[in-house]
Amino acid sequence: MNFNFEKAFVNDDEIDLYRSRIEKAHYDLHNKTGKGSDFLGWVDLKIDDNELSRIKDAATRIQEQSDLLIVIGIGGSYLGARAVIEALSHTFNSKKVLFAGNNLSSDYICELLEYVDDKNISLNVISKSGTTIEPAVSFKILREYMEKKYGEEESRKRIFVTTDKAKGVLKEIANQKGYETFVVPDDIGGRYSVFTPVGLLPIAAAGVDIDELLRGVYDAKDEFANLENNPCYKYAAIRNILYERGKKIELLVNYEPKLHYITEWWKQLFGESEGKDNKGIFPAGVDNTTDLHSMGQYIQEGERHLFETVIDVKNSNKELMLSCYEGSIDKLSYLDGKTLNEINHNAMKGTVIAHTNGDVPNVVIEIEKINEYYIGQLLYFFEKACGISGYLLNVNPFNQPGVEAYKKEMFSLLGKK
Amino acid sequence: MNFNFEKAFVNDDEIDLYRSRIEKAHYDLHNKTGKGSDFLGWVDLKIDDNELSRIKDAATRIQEQSDLLIVIGIGGSYLGARAVIEALSHTFNSKKVLFAGNNLSSDYICELLEYVDDKNISLNVISKSGTTIEPAVSFKILREYMEKKYGEEESRKRIFVTTDKAKGVLKEIANQKGYETFVVPDDIGGRYSVFTPVGLLPIAAAGVDIDELLRGVYDAKDEFANLENNPCYKYAAIRNILYERGKKIELLVNYEPKLHYITEWWKQLFGESEGKDNKGIFPAGVDNTTDLHSMGQYIQEGERHLFETVIDVKNSNKELMLSCYEGSIDKLSYLDGKTLNEINHNAMKGTVIAHTNGDVPNVVIEIEKINEYYIGQLLYFFEKACGISGYLLNVNPFNQPGVEAYKKEMFSLLGKK
Numbered sequence: 153m154n155f156n157f158e159k160a161f162v163n164d165d166e167i168d169l170y171r172s173r174i175e176k177a178h179y180d181l182h183n184k185t186g187k188g189s190d191f192l193g194w195v196d197l198k199i200d201d202n203e204l205s206r207i208k209d210a211a212t213r214i215q216e217q218s219d220l221l222i223v224i225g226i227g228g229s230y231l232g233a234r235a236v237i238e239a240l241s242h243t244f245n246s247k248k249v250l251f252a253g254n255n256l257s258s259d260y261i262c263e264l265l266e267y268v269d270d271k272n273i274s275l276n277v278i279s280k281s282g283t284t285i286e287p288a289v290s291f292k293i294l295r296e297y298m299e300k301k302y303g304e305e306e307s308r309k310r311i312f313v314t315t316d317k318a319k320g321v322l323k324e325i326a327n328q329k330g331y332e333t334f335v336v337p338d339d340i341g342g343r344y345s346v347f348t349p350v351g352l353l354p355i356a357a358a359g360v361d362i363d364e365l366l367r368g369v370y371d372a373k374d375e376f377a378n379l380e381n382n383p384c385y386k387y388a389a390i391r392n393i394l395y396e397r398g399k400k401i402e403l404l405v406n407y408e409p410k411l412h413y414i415t416e417w418w419k420q421l422f423g424e425s426e427g428k429d430n431k432g433i434f435p436a437g438v439d440n441t442t443d444l445h446s447m448g449q450y451i452q453e454g455e456r457h458l459f460e461t462v463i464d465v466k467n468s469n470k471e472l473m474l475s476c477y478e479g480s481i482d483k484l485s486y487l488d489g490k491t492l493n494e495i496n497h498n499a500m501k502g503t504v505i506a507h508t509n510g511d512v513p514n515v516v517i518e519i520e521k522i523n524e525y526y527i528g529q530l531l532y533f534f535e536k537a538c539g540i541s542g543y544l545l546n547v548n549p550f551n552q553p554g555v556e557a558y559k560k561e562m563f564s565l566l567g568k569k
Numbered sequence: 570m571n572f573n574f575e576k577a578f579v580n581d582d583e584i585d586l587y588r589s590r591i592e593k594a595h596y597d598l599h600n601k602t603g604k605g606s607d608f609l610g611w612v613d614l615k616i617d618d619n620e621l622s623r624i625k626d627a628a629t630r631i632q633e634q635s636d637l638l639i640v641i642g643i644g645g646s647y648l649g650a651r652a653v654i655e656a657l658s659h660t661f662n663s664k665k666v667l668f669a670g671n672n673l674s675s676d677y678i679c680e681l682l683e684y685v686d687d688k689n690i691s692l693n694v695i696s697k698s699g700t701t702i703e704p705a706v707s708f709k710i711l712r713e714y715m716e717k718k719y720g721e722e723e724s725r726k727r728i729f730v731t732t733d734k735a736k737g738v739l740k741e742i743a744n745q746k747g748y749e750t751f752v753v754p755d756d757i758g759g760r761y762s763v764f765t766p767v768g769l770l771p772i773a774a775a776g777v778d779i780d781e782l783l784r785g786v787y788d789a790k791d792e793f794a795n796l797e798n799n800p801c802y803k804y805a806a807i808r809n810i811l812y813e814r815g816k817k818i819e820l821l822v823n824y825e826p827k828l829h830y831i832t833e834w835w836k837q838l839f840g841e842s843e844g845k846d847n848k849g850i851f852p853a854g855v856d857n858t859t860d861l862h863s864m865g866q867y868i869q870e871g872e873r874h875l876f877e878t879v880i881d882v883k884n885s886n887k888e889l890m891l892s893c894y895e896g897s898i899d900k901l902s903y904l905d906g907k908t909l910n911e912i913n914h915n916a917m918k919g920t921v922i923a924h925t926n927g928d929v930p931n932v933v934i935e936i937e938k939i940n941e942y943y944i945g946q947l948l949y950f951f952e953k954a955c956g957i958s959g960y961l962l963n964v965n966p967f968n969q970p971g972v973e974a975y976k977k978e979m980f981s982l983l984g985k986k
Contacts, residue, residue: 263659
């Protein structure tokens with residue numbers, strides 16, 4: 153991974169002023185002495201070999217017995233898997249993994265039931281407690297559907313539960329029904345859980361090579377372990393410096409449509425980690441060049457309260473060369489002999505120039521290509537940067553007390569005791 | 570449509586202070602005396618009967634001869650059609666309309682070509698000038714693909730062009746090749762063009778009833794025509810009052826996943842109309858209850874610079890009743906006898922209470938259900954509100970000068986003369 157912090161309009165002197173805070177954040181994170189230190193299991197993540205085999209084995213059985221897997225989960229039990237799967241799957245071919253339990257829409261679940269009616273399915277329900285209403289309701293509906301379709305015995309082979317190791321409603325259901333279970337670790341919060349069984353089972357079932365994914369994570373863990381010359385820390389410092397200067401919105405920018413859900417995952421990671429105590433950068437995203445023709449006007453000339461972090465994917469996986477002869481009806485001869493990826497990159501470079509000229513600071517993160525290894529690296533980079541950034545902001549980056557507020561009001565309206 | 574402006578924390582006295590500005594905006598919009606008055610064709614929109622027949626006829630031919638239609642367009646030539654089609658289509662069944670020309674990703678177009686290889690396709694390319702690089706490049710690639718697959722003669726029957734009535738590269742190509750053409754009106758800008766042939770042809774080809782859609786638009790046109798008691802104007806005034814108070818971000822909130830692209834369309838509409846002269850509300854969106862578990866923490870407790878506009882869809886199209894007996898393993902008996910839509914609405918109501926308690930103003934817009942008629946109404950509501958809101962902000966809501974900046978830099982990098 154390469155990083156270009158130059159166009160962020162923050163110089164090294166300014167970052168030096170953060171040095172003692174970065175040091176403290178680094179030691180707090182690595183020595184578990186800071187806020188939220190019960191949830192730092194992701195920092196030195198290592199998936200146990202037996203656990204990994206069991207995940208791969210379950211994924212193989214899911215693939216063999218099903219046309220598709222329905223993953224039931226919300227928030228951190230949803231976005232990580234979806235982000236990795238969409239980044240690494242064919243854009244148009246029919247999906248091997250669908251998602252439920254991430255909303256309460258009646259039309260959504262009814263249409264899902266219609267769609268799977270002539271298909272063989274498996275379920276992976278993911279919830280630490282089992283009481284979160286969205287996955288609980290969807291799991292009830294889908295479990296009953298499966299028991300009707302397959303019977304209790306066959307359903308048992310098709311339902312996989314990822315939950316607390318010992319307690320909670322979902323664990324009880326799994327015990328009672330005899331479902332195979334995977335563990336949501338106690339020391340890793342939802343938004344940091346993509347490289348635990350929470351994310352790994354659906355990702356493996358989608359056909360993604362999770363060994364390669366983890367190789368990227370482990371390499372990133374080493375690459376971003378040290379206090380000195382750590383781009384995670386530099387990114388974290390720059391974000392906080394820009395925020396102090398009034399840049400209250402950060403846009404994560406991609407030029408590859410498959411990265412859309414990486415942005416959604418990133419929005420949860422940073423928004424939920426930093427958005428508290430009436431502060432925090434508002435995380436948003438654009439998928440370019442698509443959104444240059446919708447949000448582009450605002451970014452170029454609207455209120456000057458934003459900055460951008462651009463993911464630059466150097467090489468495409470599939471290549472296409474344009475041949476446009478002079479005088480052809482398209483009038484595209486200026487593109488003759490260029491690859492589409494080259495054109496896309498010139499759009500990106502031109503946009504970085506235009507937006508920085510328009511007083512929008514830009515950070516550019518370069519990855520070689522979209523594959524398991526580099527996606528693993530990229531996500532770990534953001535996780536580490538986010539933990540440090542939250543410490544620099546002086547919040548607890550590992551709790552989410554505000555998520556309870558709507559639940560409390562909703563449960564009261566629903567008459568739950 | 571019903572409107573609840575109560576929880577926006579803006580009282581009628583404050584809106585009264587805007588009265589003279591609203592009056593001026595109203596007259597400027599209806600008498601074409603304000604900024605950007607060359608682009609007000611949408612205000613009193615009426616689609617010619619012959620044009621409408623021709624659109625329906627083309628849509629029928631597309632459906633008969635193809636498994637799917639590929640729509641090539643970007644920005645306003647993309648988002649309106651996509652928003653309406655996704656809102657009114659089955660969530661999971663395979664798509665009848667796919668989109669291209671809305672990005673420059675090599676993987677995207679290569680995978681599209683792979684996907685359609687064993688399918689019969691038609692094309693609708695939409696571009697006023699024909700020089701916008703994304704649709705121009707995609708059209709070149711797809712036109713060459715079709716001529717190879719079907720030959721020139723058969724391709725002619727499968728390619729439909731929506732462009733300027735007389736001039737531009739795309740018009741020239743259409744003339745030379747003999748493609749059937751539809752007109753992008755001169756007096757309607759891209760982001761306001763969904764109810765012209767730009768949006769109507771793809772929407773009709775997707776199987777949506779465009780008569781019902783237009784009935785909703787025409788009714789909304791009457792309902793929101795007058796100066797007095799006009800909810801468009803009230804919404805426009807409230808947005809500006811909140812903006813002046815430091816609420817710099819507006820979130821459009823839905824509880825139905827199918828409305829996701831309505832939000833994307835709305836982001837272009839408001840962002841491109843108001844984001845200029847270094848001002849304007851930053852438009853963002855959340856899909857709930859999904860995003861209550863990602864962006865929810867920030868909205869509840871982050872920086873207090875945002876407000877929400879909630880789309881409340883009263884009735885679902887498909888209904889599901891929960892039966893949860895006391896003592897069942899799910900522990901969901903508090904939901905016994907409730908429909909899923911009821912539960913979803915209690916989540917919505919609880920969230921409005923929780924967020925307003927957290928000092929996030931909320932506007933609620935209620936529509937009966939998701940169908941052609943109400944979607945037509947809703948979109949026209951936003952169009953009218955946006956024009957007025959831009960005038961209240963004292964910008965030209967109908968231009969987009971900033972979109973050229975990245976193009977200029979990109980063309981220079983690409984060596985275009």
